[in-house]
Amino acid sequence: MKKMSIGEFYQRPVSELKAASVFGESQVVINDDNSLSFIVKVEEHLLNLHGTLQASMQYHISDTLVGMYLIHIGRPGVGMDGHIYLYRPGKPGDTLTATIFPRKIGRRTGNLATELRNQDGKLISECVFSVMFDKEITK
Numbered sequence: 001m002k003k004m005s006i007g008e009f010y011q012r013p014v015s016e017l018k019a020a021s022v023f024g025e026s027q028v029v030i031n032d033d034n035s036l037s038f039i040v041k042v043e044e045h046l047l048n049l050h051g052t053l054q055a056s057m058q059y060h061i062s063d064t065l066v067g068m069y070l071i072h073i074g075r076p077g078v079g080m081d082g083h084i085y086l087y088r089p090g091k092p093g094d095t096l097t098a099t100i101f102p103r104k105i106g107r108r109t110g111n112l113a114t115e116l117r118n119q120d121g122k123l124i125s126e127c128v129f130s131v132m133f134d135k136e137i138t139k
Contacts, residue, residue, distance in 0.1 A: 001029060001030065001031055001032055002029070002030040003027050003028070003029050004027065004028050004029075004030075005025060005026070005028070006020055006023060006026050006027070006028055006038075008028075009028040009068060010068075010071075019064070020064050022045070022046070022057075022060070023061070023064070024041075024043065025041075026038060026039055026040045026041070027039040028068060029097075030072070031099075034072075035069075035099065035100055035101070035102075036065060036068055036069050036072055036099075037065075037097050037098060037099045037100075038061060038064065038065040038068065038097070038098045038099075039095060039096070039097050039098075040061055040095075040096050040098070041093070041094070041095050042090045042091060042092055042093060042094040042095075042096060043092070044092065046090075047092060050089075051091075051092065052090060052091060053089060053091070053094070053096075053124075055084065055086055055125075057090075058084060058086065058090065058116055058124065058125045058127075059082070059084045059125075059127060061096065061098050061116060062082075062084070062098055062114040062116060062125070062127035062129075063079065063082065063127070063129070065098045065099075065100050065114055066079070066100065066112055066114065066129050066131065069100045069102070069112065070110075070131065070133075073105070075105070075110070075133050075134075076133070076134045077110070077131045077132050077133040077134055078131065078132055079129055079130070079131055080109070080130040080131060081129065081130040082127060082128070082129045082130075083127065083128050083129075084125055084126070084127045085125060085126045085127070086124075087123050087124060087125055087126075088122060088123070088124055089124075090116075090118065090124050091118075094118045094119060095118070095119045096116055096117065096118055096119075096124060097116070097117050097119075098114050098115065098116045098117075099114065099115050099117075100112055100113070100114050101113045101114070101115070103128075107133075108132060108133055109130060109131065109132050109133065110130070110131045110133065111128070111129070111130055111131075112128070112129045112131065113126065113127065113128050113129075114126065114127045114128075114129075
């Protein structure tokens with residue numbers, strides 16, 4: 001297992017990461033099986049009016065992980081479809097770990113699932129994504 005900051009993963013300062021910069025000093029983990037995990041601390045600016053992690057932020061964490069995974073495996077692409085299943089709220093101060101599970105990596109498309117768990121291992125949400133790989137890469 002290898003841990004690094006999101007800036008180290010992208011080899012750029014966090015300030016240049018546009019939408020991913022919202023996660024601040026998050027960590028990317030390359031797991032022993034070559035999969036990726038993304039660790040994010042739930043901070044005040046990620047909360048909704050009820051004081052819990054905004055559902056769109058849960059989706060954003062998972063979507064960011066999918067993009068990182070496609071870079072990691074050398075198959076850049078774009079999302080075609082995504083679904084989120086919400087199970088419990090993320091709370092201020094929680095440390096959430098999103099882990100990716102590739103379901104199918106084909107020649108032109110892929111299907112990937114993510115799980116978002118809190119520091120106690122409780123499932124917060126799951127996402128399923130369909131992606132289309134950049135045709136220049138898959139020729």
